[in-house]
Amino acid sequence: MINPATRGELGPEWVEERKKALGLDRPMIYRYGIWLKELLSGNLGYSLVGGQPVAEQIGARIGPTLLLMVSAITLGTVIGIPLGVYSALRPNSWTDYLLTIFGFLAISTPVFFLGLASMYVFAVNLKWLPTSGMRTLGIPASTTDLIKHMIMPVSVLALVHIPLVMRYTRASMIESFRQDYVTTARAKGLRERAVVIWHAFRNALIPLITIIGLSLPELLSGAVITETIFQWPGMGLLAMRAVNARDYPLVLGVILVTACMVLISNLIADLCYAVADPRIRYR
Amino acid sequence: MSDQVLRETPPEVWTRRTYAGRGYPRLRTFARHRLALIGACVIGMLALIALLAPVIAPYDPNEIDLFATSQGPSRQHLLGTDDIGRDVLSRVIFGTRVSLSVGLVSVTIYVLIGTVLGSLSGYFGGWVDSSIQRFTDAVMCFPSLIIIIAAVAIVGPSIYNVMIVIGLLTWPGICRLVRGQILTLREREFVEAARSIGASPARVIFAHLLPNTVAPVTVAATFGVAAAILTEAGLSFLGLGVQPPTPSWGNLINTAQSAAVLQQMPWLWIPAGIMIALAVLSINFIGDGLRDALDPRSASR
Numbered sequence: 001m002i003n004p005a006t007r008g009e010l011g012p013e014w015v016e017e018r019k020k021a022l023g024l025d026r027p028m029i030y031r032y033g034i035w036l037k038e039l040l041s042g043n044l045g046y047s048l049v050g051g052q053p054v055a056e057q058i059g060a061r062i063g064p065t066l067l068l069m070v071s072a073i074t075l076g077t078v079i080g081i082p083l084g085v086y087s088a089l090r091p092n093s094w095t096d097y098l099l100t101i102f103g104f105l106a107i108s109t110p111v112f113f114l115g116l117a118s119m120y121v122f123a124v125n126l127k128w129l130p131t132s133g134m135r136t137l138g139i140p141a142s143t144t145d146l147i148k149h150m151i152m153p154v155s156v157l158a159l160v161h162i163p164l165v166m167r168y169t170r171a172s173m174i175e176s177f178r179q180d181y182v183t184t185a186r187a188k189g190l191r192e193r194a195v196v197i198w199h200a201f202r203n204a205l206i207p208l209i210t211i212i213g214l215s216l217p218e219l220l221s222g223a224v225i226t227e228t229i230f231q232w233p234g235m236g237l238l239a240m241r242a243v244n245a246r247d248y249p250l251v252l253g254v255i256l257v258t259a260c261m262v263l264i265s266n267l268i269a270d271l272c273y274a275v276a277d278p279r280i281r282y283r
Numbered sequence: 284m285s286d287q288v289l290r291e292t293p294p295e296v297w298t299r300r301t302y303a304g305r306g307y308p309r310l311r312t313f314a315r316h317r318l319a320l321i322g323a324c325v326i327g328m329l330a331l332i333a334l335l336a337p338v339i340a341p342y343d344p345n346e347i348d349l350f351a352t353s354q355g356p357s358r359q360h361l362l363g364t365d366d367i368g369r370d371v372l373s374r375v376i377f378g379t380r381v382s383l384s385v386g387l388v389s390v391t392i393y394v395l396i397g398t399v400l401g402s403l404s405g406y407f408g409g410w411v412d413s414s415i416q417r418f419t420d421a422v423m424c425f426p427s428l429i430i431i432i433a434a435v436a437i438v439g440p441s442i443y444n445v446m447i448v449i450g451l452l453t454w455p456g457i458c459r460l461v462r463g464q465i466l467t468l469r470e471r472e473f474v475e476a477a478r479s480i481g482a483s484p485a486r487v488i489f490a491h492l493l494p495n496t497v498a499p500v501t502v503a504a505t506f507g508v509a510a511a512i513l514t515e516a517g518l519s520f521l522g523l524g525v526q527p528p529t530p531s532w533g534n535l536i537n538t539a540q541s542a543a544v545l546q547q548m549p550w551l552w553i554p555a556g557i558m559i560a561l562a563v564l565s566i567n568f569i570g571d572g573l574r575d576a577l578d579p580r581s582a583s584r
Contacts, residue, residue, distance in 0.1 A: 101318075104571075108564035110513055112520045113556035116539050124546050131542070221428030225517055229540070239429055240521060243436040251433050255425060262424045 022048075035252075044256070045249035047242075054253035057238065062257070064134060065234030068226070069219055071154045076161025077212060083162070084169025085201065091174060103163030111222045115156045115229040122152060132231035153230045160222050161215060168211045172204035179203070205276040213269025217262050319572020322565035329562055333379040342370035344377040345528050356550050363550035365538065374530035375554050381531040382562060385446050385515040386508040392450025394504050397457025398496075402488050404458065405465030412462075419455045427453060431514065432523055440523045442531075449511050460503055464496040498577035505570035509563045516559050532559045 019025050023034070035045065044054035087096040123131040134149050135141055176182060177200055185199045186192075220236075227236035235254055242250035332339060341361070348368035356363045362371040404415040434448045468474065469492065477491050518524030519533025527534055532555040539545045539552035 104564060104567050105560070108509065108513075108567055109560040110516050110520075110533075110556065110563075112517060112536060113552075113559065116536065116545060116552060117556070120545055120549065124542075217424070217426040220426035221517075224426075224428055224432065225521065228521060236429075239432065243432050243523065246436065251436070255429060255433055258426050258429055259424050262426065266424075 039256075044253040047250050048247045049245050049250075054249050057250065058235065058253055058257050061233060061235045061238045064232060065223060065227070065236065068150070068153055068157065068223060068232060068234060069216070071150060072157035072161060072219060073212065073216075075154060075158040077165050079158070080162040080165025081169050081208075084166040085173055085196065087166070087170040088173030088177070089196070091170075096170075099166065103166055106159050106163045111156060111160060111225045112229055114159060115152070115226055118152050118156060119229065132229075134233055149230075149232075153226045153232055157219060157222055157226055161219060164211060164215055165208070168208055169204065172207045173200055176200040176204045202276075206273060209269050209272045209276060213265050213272075216265040220258055220261065316572055316575070318568040319575075322568030322572070325561060325565040326569065329379055329383060329565075332376055333383050336376050336380055340370075340373035340376045342373045344373040344530050345369065353548060355548075362554050363548070365548075365551055366544075371535075371550060371554065374535060375532070375558060378530045378532045378535060378555060379558070379562075381442060381525050381529065382512050382515060382533075382559070385442065385449070385525075385531075386512040386566075388446040389449035389453075389511045389515075390504050390507045392447065393454040393507065394457055394500065396450070397454035398461050398493065398500065400454070401458040401461025402465050402493060402496075405462040406469060406484065406488055406492065415458070416462075419458050422452065423455045428514065428517060431518065432521065435518060435523045440518075440526055442525045442529065445515055445518055445524050449514055453507070453511070453514075457500065457503055457507070460499055461496055464499060465492050468492050468495055502570055502574045502577060505566060505573055509566040509570065512559065512563055512566070532556075 016025075023031060038045065042055060044058070046053055047057060083099055087099050090096055119131055122129045129151055130136060130149050132149075134146065136145050136149075139145065181203075182195060182200050185195045190199075223234065224236035224239055226232065227234045228240050231237065235258065239251070239254045241247075242254060346369060348364065348370075350368070352364060352368040353366050354360060354364045354368075360370050360372065362375065364370055365374075400415050400419075404412045431448055431452055434452065435444060438444045438448065465488075474487060474491055477487050482490070515524055515531070516533035516536075519531045520537050522534070522537055524533055525531035535555035536552045538548075544551055
């Protein structure tokens, strides 16, 4: 903001002038009051670096991040649930054991190492996928191009999500199998497939919804790193740029918006309970 | 949630290990304990490497050798050298110190905060409980890495600030855990007995309640060390953690953000990545083994 090389030449009057222009001459509590008041009318302030409205910058970045998150959660859940159910059907078998080890490996490897390693293998050496960004420059935007750019970041994020879903599916499925209604369902001669899907899994859903809802903050954290590696133009990359430039209004805005995203995801999880379990009613 | 479910099932259910009696329960338990043992050995070795770093490392990690820059692995430099000729193996060895100490110190900080807040919340209940819990909710709704990045950017990136910031922002999990334990424990007879002979709240909490929460807190703290190491590595990777020239596993990988290093100098970033995964995996195995050993109710998970 203030270039130290020119600050000497411009003198203290200039610094005072800038302070006044930015409102820094007022007490902190007063500035916070202004920020809150403007927030109510949807104004998140202005970037210190470019002077653009913060809300506008975040608005442009929120779409790509949501695309990344939703795809990763969907992929992780779609892969994680069957693996968890499979483990629960054969607890303590070699497959169960191998899946557990895979889960530990996936949560122990840092996201950025997974990202760089996959970039090294699939983009640099094999040249199957583009290294970074969201679109190829110079060619018309197309869905195939977008999907090609999405494969690596989405897979890396999903790989962090799979073990979580898998472990909780396994635990709550095993829990369900112990319940009397499963024995009843078996006793009345239902096919095993029906017992697993309609009786056991249906009841294992509630803890799963909680876990998927609660994993969003962690996934958003992962997205910062993933977006930085793959130069994905989302909020994570914006957050990094804001932090590196010490652009506080932008940092504040990003934190506020991500916290809201977490709260909204908790709300969605709560609403999903009612769908999964008819006994739960909200009034 | 599923912890809750496990806790609420009657005890006789826990002994029925597997559904339909299939599988090899002993194989799994044995294998898990063996994994925990291997994990403990690996961590023991890493701790030794960290302590003896100056003795083991073949070179000074910050020694610049301009006649040997960007070299691949060779007999003189087992893991090659970086762009200003520093020995990568020595830097990885010294990085062990940073990662392990950040993990231990930040977890110590947040276990202290979480335990104190959690026990106050669980023991006193009422407005103390609700205000602490609302505060916990507020901290929990921020994605941890984003708020940590912002905090580190404000106080300035350094190894000590990273420890403190991780410690100050990741206690809600422990707080919830301790509160839950205390809530069930405080209704038991031994607490009533202690109170009836006139023990002060501090004495009841520290002498009677907290010793009973040691097992689950130890398990959570072990997984916490693994998570803290990952967080430090992520921060250093983003350039907001431990600052060069001090080597850390995270900032060694930071160099791979440039395409040239990623492509042509894999010896710079692959070893550090493997070390992080190895350390975190071992600690997670230990945590899993401890959970089996200390909390028999969750053994079948």
